[in-house]
Amino acid sequence: MKINQFIFIFLLVLAGFLSLKMVFGLFTSAASNNGNNFIASDSFPTKTPTPTVPITNTPTPPAQSSSPLLINEVYLLGDFKDEWVEIYNPSSSPVSVNGYRIEDDNGYDTLPDVSIPAGGYGIIKGNDSSDVIVPPPAVAIEVTNAKIGSNGFTNAGDKVVLRDETNALVDQMSYGTNTEVFSGLTPPTISGNTLARNPNGIDTGSVTDWQIRTASIGVTNP
Incomplete structure (x- = not known):
């Protein structure tokens, strides 16, 4: 124990x-x-920042229409009642311009329901252009205003733009002091002369497509 x-x-x-x-x-x-x-430690390694890539805002080009129509000739001299724009249809089918727009540098007119025949011409003019005679088979395309665009074409410089019913760009040109489309296209100064594509209907997108010619409304440019 x-x-x-x-x-x-x-x-x-x-x-x-x-x-x-x-x-x-x-x-x-x-x-x-x-x-x-x-x-x-009184010092620390410095982190190198990752370089940033600058973002460039590139202007979006206007939507391009599938319409085959071309601005083929422009008469801009004299009174606004004398002005007209010839539209050429180089395709093998008629093309309606219903709802299309014709513009200058300040405004536009909406075109009526008129069909330009295959291989033919349509002449855009104001509703007070009684002196503008359209020879058949070319067709007249009359806007609701006396002047084409906002105030008719300025002799020193302006632009002419054709858009389809969706507002997509069909064709355009500019002359003189307006260089939005072309630079160096001198406007005519003698009555009876126009700015016209030469050869007729050529479209390379260049200012060289255009020349001062004797007016040939509704027919092939000479």
């Missing part, structure tokens, strides 16, 4: 000793950690 008590007391003392050693070890470790010195 005494031996068992002795063993029990011995184990109890041993357990207490081990517990004290563990606690002492924790304090010792904490004390040693408190002695560590940490030095913060």
Whole structure:
């Protein structure tokens, strides 16, 4: 019995000793950690920024119509009642201009329901252009205003634009001081002369397609 008590007391003392050693070890470790010195760096590596690519806003070109029609000749001299625009249909089928627009640099007129025959011509003129005689088989395309566009064509410089019923670009030209389409196209100064495509119906998109010619309304340009 005494031996068992002795063993029990011995184990109890041993357990207490081990517990004290563990606690002492924790304090010792904490004390040693408190002695560590940490030095913060006063300089840091600089991150090189990723270069950005500039965004360029490119103007969107006007939608191009599938219509085959061409502005073929423009008479711009004299009184506005004398002005006219010849439209040429080089295709093998008639083309209606219903809802099309004819524009100058300040406004436009909507065209009526008129069909230009295959290989033929349509003459756009104001509603007070009694002096503009359209020879058959060419067809007259009369706008509702006395002047074509906003105020008729300016002799010194203007533009002529044809758009289809969806407002898509069909054809355009400019002359004189207006260089929106062409630069260097000199307007005529002698009555009876026009700006015309030469040869008739040529369309390379260049100012060289156009020349000053004797008016040839409703027929092939000479």
